Amino acid sequence: MSDLPVPPEDSTGPESAAGGQAAVYRPGGPTPWAVLMCKFSDVAAQPQEAPFFEDLFTMAGAGKGGMADYWRDMSGGAISLTGSTVFGWFTLELSLATARTWTWPGARTDLVRACVEAADTAVDFSAFQGIIALLNAPIDSGSSMRQVLKVGDGEQEFGLVNLDPGAWFNTFAAHEMGHGYGLPHSFSDEPAFSEYGDGWDIMSAETFGGRSPTHTHPRFAKSGPALCGVYQDRLGWFRGNEKLDLSSLGRGATFTLSALDKPPPGIRLIRIRLGSSTQYYAVELRMPQATGWDSGIDRPGVLVRHVRDGVPYLRQSMSRVQDLQPGDYFADARENLVISVLGFNMAERTATVHIGPRPPVGLLTGARMSPLPNAAGWHNSAVEVHLTSTAAPGRGVPRITFSATGAHPINPTTVTGPTATVKVTQQGSTTLCYAAEDESGAGELPRTLRINIDKIPPTTTRTVSHPVPGHVTIELNGADPGSLSGF
Numbered sequence: 001m002s003d004l005p006v007p008p009e010d011s012t013g014p015e016s017a018a019g020g021q022a023a024v025y026r027p028g029g030p031t032p033w034a035v036l037m038c039k040f041s042d043v044a045a046q047p048q049e050a051p052f053f054e055d056l057f058t059m060a061g062a063g064k065g066g067m068a069d070y071w072r073d074m075s076g077g078a079i080s081l082t083g084s085t086v087f088g089w090f091t092l093e094l095s096l097a098t099a100r101t102w103t104w105p106g107a108r109t110d111l112v113r114a115c116v117e118a119a120d121t122a123v124d125f126s127a128f129q130g131i132i133a134l135l136n137a138p139i140d141s142g143s144s145m146r147q148v149l150k151v152g153d154g155e156q157e158f159g160l161v162n163l164d165p166g167a168w169f170n171t172f173a174a175h176e177m178g179h180g181y182g183l184p185h186s187f188s189d190e191p192a193f194s195e196y197g198d199g200w201d202i203m204s205a206e207t208f209g210g211r212s213p214t215h216t217h218p219r220f221a222k223s224g225p226a227l228c229g230v231y232q233d234r235l236g237w238f239r240g241n242e243k244l245d246l247s248s249l250g251r252g253a254t255f256t257l258s259a260l261d262k263p264p265p266g267i268r269l270i271r272i273r274l275g276s277s278t279q280y281y282a283v284e285l286r287m288p289q290a291t292g293w294d295s296g297i298d299r300p301g302v303l304v305r306h307v308r309d310g311v312p313y314l315r316q317s318m319s320r321v322q323d324l325q326p327g328d329y330f331a332d333a334r335e336n337l338v339i340s341v342l343g344f345n346m347a348e349r350t351a352t353v354h355i356g357p358r359p360p361v362g363l364l365t366g367a368r369m370s371p372l373p374n375a376a377g378w379h380n381s382a383v384e385v386h387l388t389s390t391a392a393p394g395r396g397v398p399r400i401t402f403s404a405t406g407a408h409p410i411n412p413t414t415v416t417g418p419t420a421t422v423k424v425t426q427q428g429s430t431t432l433c434y435a436a437e438d439e440s441g442a443g444e445l446p447r448t449l450r451i452n453i454d455k456i457p458p459t460t461t462r463t464v465s466h467p468v469p470g471h472v473t474i475e476l477n478g479a480d481p482g483s484l485s486g487f
Ligand SMILES: [Zn+2]
Pocket: 175, 179, 185
């Protein structure tokens, strides 16, 4: 597997076109923000107190679920909000009436400039890398990325964010601060091309491609999701041993991928460079969390993003989902590349994936159930599944990876050799996923097999139904009230 050169950084994201002065910014260590509470000259309201913003935007809020925690978590501790300070309230020369005549969002930089002028004698801006202007009436919320502003006696580059009272919550604030760190939006490529179309990335807030991956924090309201791995990597926050660089010209191999939020050690991002271009596919695993930034994500899934000029475009699988499940795969025929998901380990928070060229003809796994199911596809006892693989001539002895989800989960398991036996004993429906890999590393497209077990003997007297996890449609009848299969 060859090394992947770092793609050229894109500093001309959608929202930087107006400024065009943004340089590559790799935030590390303290990233202090000057947080300016500002009142329009014709609006007296102070709709929030300074301690709220101190908890939301400064280290005073560390451990309280605000932005100090968000950026610590997204950067793996590479940055902090140390030095961030809340100032104000300042009264602007600018009135709300005048601001409403401006053209939005083009006037964002002018709005922050008005706030800087009001604060300039009270704030030493040279101590800050970014400015968050908080306005006391609804006008506009957003970012003009990183820009050079005149402050004090000189000029300096800042990340610029403006938030009115409608945006004083985690999801909105994190998105705009992401712009302030130099990040463009994220996109989906499929099923439709869409800006803000990535339901697993904060840089697609607030639409998330029609998904709702957020949760509600008791103090800071709508929160999450995480910043995608592509953007964490772009800002230089991945250590070398946390990402893996492959080439689409490689032979293929099976990998264990850690969830994006999983602490080291482990590979959390796989990048597959396409031929000799600077474009690549990025592969990451997202898993729901009981608490945390991804607690609004509904199920585990492997994501594949096409990265062009440093910007991620989410793709979809062969079964037309964006979060790939075991047994599903993504294929790029032109690049001769297949990314297959072979299983999840929920306890370890990992996925087993195979990445490589299209499978060679002749690499094939057959499955045989013992005993055979009844005509309706059901068993009334434990089932053994015998897997037998053959490789293409000259490609050695295959090995088999299998896993299962549903009533009888099985962690991804690789057996060296052409046969494997899987026992499924739990009542209910289980989906087995399996695929072979030959000695060259080439992989078979994953296959799935549904196994339905109903051990409850029929009776005419039972009146209480047995709940079965994951099985919501239970047809009751006089002969077999609690049963699934009609035995
Ligand atoms: Zn934005």
